[in-house]
Amino acid sequence: MSTGPVASVSGLRSRIGETVTLRGWLYNRRDSGKIRFLVFRDGSGYVQCVVVKKEVPEEVWTESDRLTQESSFEVTGVVREAPRQEGGVEVGVTGLTVLSVCHDWPITPKEHGVDFLMSQRHLWLRSAKQVAILRVRSEVESAIHDFYHSRGYTRVDSPILTPNACEGTSNLFETQYTEEEKAYLSQSGQLYLEPAAAALGKVYCFGPTFRAEKSKTRRHLREFWMVEPEVAFLEIDGLKALAEEFVKELTARVLDRRKEDLKRLERDTTTLEATVAKPFPRIDYREAIEILATKGFPVKFGDDLGGDEETALTEGFDTPVMVTRYPAAIKSFYMQPDPEDPEVVLGLDMLAPEGYGEIIGGSQRIHDHDLLLSRIRQHELPVEAFQWYLDVRKYGSFPHSGFGMGLERFTAWMCGVPHLRECIPYPRMLYRIYP
Ligand code: 4AD
Ligand code: MG
Numbered sequence: 001m002s003t004g005p006v007a008s009v010s011g012l013r014s015r016i017g018e019t020v021t022l023r024g025w026l027y028n029r030r031d032s033g034k035i036r037f038l039v040f041r042d043g044s045g046y047v048q049c050v051v052v053k054k055e056v057p058e059e060v061w062t063e064s065d066r067l068t069q070e071s072s073f074e075v076t077g078v079v080r081e082a083p084r085q086e087g088g089v090e091v092g093v094t095g096l097t098v099l100s101v102c103h104d105w106p107i108t109p110k111e112h113g114v115d116f117l118m119s120q121r122h123l124w125l126r127s128a129k130q131v132a133i134l135r136v137r138s139e140v141e142s143a144i145h146d147f148y149h150s151r152g153y154t155r156v157d158s159p160i161l162t163p164n165a166c167e168g169t170s171n172l173f174e175t176q177y178t179e180e181e182k183a184y185l186s187q188s189g190q191l192y193l194e195p196a197a198a199a200l201g202k203v204y205c206f207g208p209t210f211r212a213e214k215s216k217t218r219r220h221l222r223e224f225w226m227v228e229p230e231v232a233f234l235e236i237d238g239l240k241a242l243a244e245e246f247v248k249e250l251t252a253r254v255l256d257r258r259k260e261d262l263k264r265l266e267r268d269t270t271t272l273e274a275t276v277a278k279p280f281p282r283i284d285y286r287e288a289i290e291i292l293a294t295k296g297f298p299v300k301f302g303d304d305l306g307g308d309e310e311t312a313l314t315e316g317f318d319t320p321v322m323v324t325r326y327p328a329a330i331k332s333f334y335m336q337p338d339p340e341d342p343e344v345v346l347g348l349d350m351l352a353p354e355g356y357g358e359i360i361g362g363s364q365r366i367h368d369h370d371l372l373l374s375r376i377r378q379h380e381l382p383v384e385a386f387q388w389y390l391d392v393r394k395y396g397s398f399p400h401s402g403f404g405m406g407l408e409r410f411t412a413w414m415c416g417v418p419h420l421r422e423c424i425p426y427p428r429m430l431y432r433i434y435p
Contacts, residue, residue: 007020009042019077020076023073025073025102026038026068035053040091049075060095068102069105071100075091075097122435141225144250154196166187166191168332190228193230195391198396205227216431219307224420227407234402239362240324243348243360248276271318274319285344288313305323310355314352320350320353321353323351328345331363333375356418359413364399369397
């Protein structure tokens with residue numbers, strides 16, 4: 001291996017005419033007599049490296065012949081303009097060293113079943129589509145932090161081991177905390193953010209979240225990442241505005257900075273562009289029921305909206321749709337009742353277009369101590385475990401609101417990938433925890 005500086009593919013455009021050294025893997029190769037075309041990748045991009053037999057020393061020609069798909073190698077050559085190539089450049093090879101020959105790469109171009117690919121996830125990550133998805137995901141993650149930091153929020157990390165449930169008890173992951181005591185993996189950081197909002201005003205958390213989902217669906221993971229803002233003195237209308245501004249800004253960032261990846265994913269960006277440009281429709285649950293009735297769904301007040309209903313509701317819209325004022329009975333214990341219609345609560349769901357379903361769930365929180373206490377009792381939750389949470393309403397109570405957005409749901413929609421399992425590096429699903 002050389003000891004000089006190593007270039008990256010993403011930086012080659014500004015180095016035309018220079019001799020560079022790259023290190024990475026062979027993505028693809030095509031031989032045509034005395035010319036060999038090597039598609040090289042280093043994680044930052046792909047570039048065609050051209051080896052011409054009569055222009056390189058004999059050993060470079062024979063060395064390049066050892067390259068198989070996914071072999072690692074170092075290549076030196078001159079960067080030149082190539083308008084028909086991705087990135088507009090290619091490399092005219094002058095030197096090449098194979099670092100490790102790859103034998104029997106398991107993922108060949110033939111069609112593999114998803115189960116097989118999932119069992120090879122550690123290798124499947126190298127494929128162009130998976131690389132593009134992971135880059136979009138990473139862009140969204142940094143856009144999330146930028147969104148909140150630029151608006152004066154403080155990041156407050158909520159705990160992962162918790163003594164009680166936040167989002168119902170049916171999908172809790174239980175662990176043995178001490179010999180006597182159990183703990184649960186966090187289903188949401190919300191309960192811990194509410195006291196922090198009283199300390200810092202505007203806060204957010206962003207971390208892994210766990211739900212022991214008991215069925216296999218394309219929209220559910222058992223471990224996923226959720227970003228949750230929580231804001232003191234924010235009420236439901238302000239929450240809707242925040243959610244809309246947030247989704248618009250993240251989408252604009254993906255469109256702006258991940259163009260190449262969206263292209264590789266062959267993503268039709270119509271809904272993403274509309275999302276940035278147009279206001280999101282806002283409907284109440286009662287209206288949603290009526291709309292669904294006209295579409296042949298026999299839902300009545302009090303029914304939960306499933307995936308099919310969500311998809312039907314967003315049909316005809318090219319932006320997300322915000323649904324509010326759900327029946328109290330189908331929502332979490334902490335949601336504030338609507339003073340004008342106490343049967344419903346000021347909960348907010350944002351449904352993505354194209355059948356991607358609920359990307360955001362949130363609400364205004366109950367800030368009256370006695371009302372919250374009665375809801376905890378109604379839901380048969382252990383009051384002692386929630387004393388600290390009730391304290392937020394005891395010592396200087398304040399209206400407040402927040403929401404949670406699932407990173408994988410959002411990334412799936414951005415990428416146009418229907419199943420969440422491809423939107424997290426190592427998915428944890430029912431019956432799948434390897435690798
Ligand atoms: O609607 P959820 O359950 O809301 C909460 O957890 C609130 N405590 C959040 C808050 O107000 N701070 O979950 C929020 C979002 C959903 O809209 C969805 O995007 C995602 O989290 N989500 C999942 N993503 C992947 N797999 C799962 N099993 C998910 N469950 C929820
Ligand atoms: Mg929800």
